[in-house]
Amino acid sequence: MGMKKQVWRGIAALCLSASLMLGNTSAAAAAAPAKTSILLDGFPLPFPVEPVIVQGSTLVPFRAIAEAMGIQVQWNPQDQSITARKESKEVRLWLNKPVALVNGQAVSLPVSPREVNGSTLIPLSFFSNQFGAQVSWDGATKTVSIVTPPKRLYSMAFYAISSFAERAAIPSFDAVSFGWSRIDGEGRLTLAGKDFYWPxxxxxxxxxxxxxxxxxxxTTPYLMVFASDGTGELSKLQADRTLRDKAIAQIVQLAQEKGFAGITLDFEGLGLDGDTAQAKLQYTEFVSLLSEQARQLGLKLALVLHPLNGAYQGYDYFTLGALADELIVMAYAYENEKQPEPLAKVNEAIRLALAEVPKEKLLLGISMGSENEQSVGAKLGLVKRYGLKGIAIWRLGLIGQPAFAEMKKSIAMKGN
Known part of the structure; x- marks a missing residue:
């Protein structure tokens, strides 16, 4: 009995000691300083090394930020210099030298660039002055915020039945897709469908x-043709060659007769369940035939596609990218359609699309039914970061002046 008491006392002592050690560890972790983060247009930017503060100046990893802004960066190991070029500006810096050359003119730096674990860090204030970015430092959260200057982007807007009130905004866009036709429940093209009809x-x-x-x-006008596979009308259309060929001929004829310069195909809901491979194949065949006939008449072709990280997997991005002029990544309706879309999901959708399609063909779809003037800038920032062709806004009638003003701060539009 005495031996048992000693054993239990020993166990209790060990538990107490472990508890104290864990408590000290937790306290140390809580006291550990937070890591520095960099937000580029409102979304985190991965970077190889931590920014540092030297003599009151914040130094940041240059290449990571510059390349995300579309700035070409070249390292010269012979003279330990780094050269950055964008449009008509060339900036050259050297490690451990407090001077830079900007288009051949010497400019003093507050502190010298330095190398940390293979990355060149330069003064953030110099970067801001030379490349037109707005930067700020939040010491409380250790966050560097960078807002990039406006960039000219291709922009498309959708015009639906409820868009008449914002028709004056049409000249601000490079293209407008008019949603006045759809595929009906029998797999036939109609101008009298629910929500999508000829006004x-x-x-x-x-x-x-x-x-x-x-x-x-x-502004380039596109005829938008909508369809949803909610009741199987798309599957019916694509499986029946007679229906398919007739619909394609009608779409092309309607676009030509009504003076459109292109066709936007918005076929939604494919590949939620069933034979996904078959859904992909049938849709691709439809697009291939439509593309061939459209090109013969000089009509452009844009495709609205569910994102690759969404529920609908009936779209072969790689093949479709070769058939169409533009792919619109419908990176919305992930969760609550009344709230701004999660940036991480939108970022993932873009990266997945880029693995299949050249960036010059990709438009990020942005639904103004869920975005607002506070959230739209971050989506536009992702478009600029990845160098996509542009944006497609759903829709005129939902944008509103505050959000439109914010858009024009981030991108240079046709009407600017």
Whole structure:
């Protein structure tokens, strides 16, 4: 009995000691300084080494930030210099030298660039001054925030039945897709479908006149054809060659007769369940036939696609990218369609698309039904970061002046 007491006392002592050690470890962890983060246009930017503060100046890893802003960077090991080029500006810096050359002119630096674990760190203030970025430092959260200057991007807007109130914004966009047609429940093209139908004239204002004025103003008008596989109409259309061929001929004919310069195919809901490979194959065949006929008439072709990190997997991005002029990544409706889309999911959708399609063909779809003036800038920042062709906004009538003003701060649009 005495031996048992000693054993239990020993165990109790060990537990107490372990508890104290864990407590000290937790306290040390809590007291550990937070790591520095860099936000580029509101979204975290991975970087190889921590920024440092030297003599009151914040030094940041140059290559990681520069390349995310589309700046070309070249390292010269012979003279330990790094050269950055963007458009008409060339900046050259040297390790451990407090001077830089900007288009051949000497500029003093607050502190010298330095190397840390193979990365060159330069003064953040110098970077901001030379490349037009707005930068700020939050000492409390150890966060460097960088807002990139406006960049010219291709922009498309969708025009639906409820878009008439914002039709004055059409000249600000490079292209507008008019959602006035759809595939009905029988797999046939119709201009009298639910939510997507040919509008009635409003006095002298007719749909044809809006399209003609759009084109005359230098904005490319697209005929948008909508369909959803919610009741199987898409599967029916794609499986029946007679229906398929007839629909393709009707789409091309309608686009040509009504004065459109392109076709936007918005076929949604493919590949949620069932034979995903078959859904991909049938949709690709439809697009291939449509693309061939559209090109013969000089019509452009844009495809609206569910994101690769979404539930609908019936879209072969790689093959479709070769058939269409533009792919619109519909990176929204992940969760709550009334709240801004999670940036991490949008970022993932872009990266997955880039693995399949050249960036010059990709447009990021942004739904203004869920975004607002506070959130839209970060989505535009991702488009700039990855060098995508541009954006596709759903839709006119939902944007609003505050969000439109924020968009123009981030990107240079056609009407700017």
């Amino acid at each position: 009635q004239p409003a006095g002298e204002v007719t749909p044809e006149k809006i399209v003609a004025e759009t084109r005359a103003g230098g």
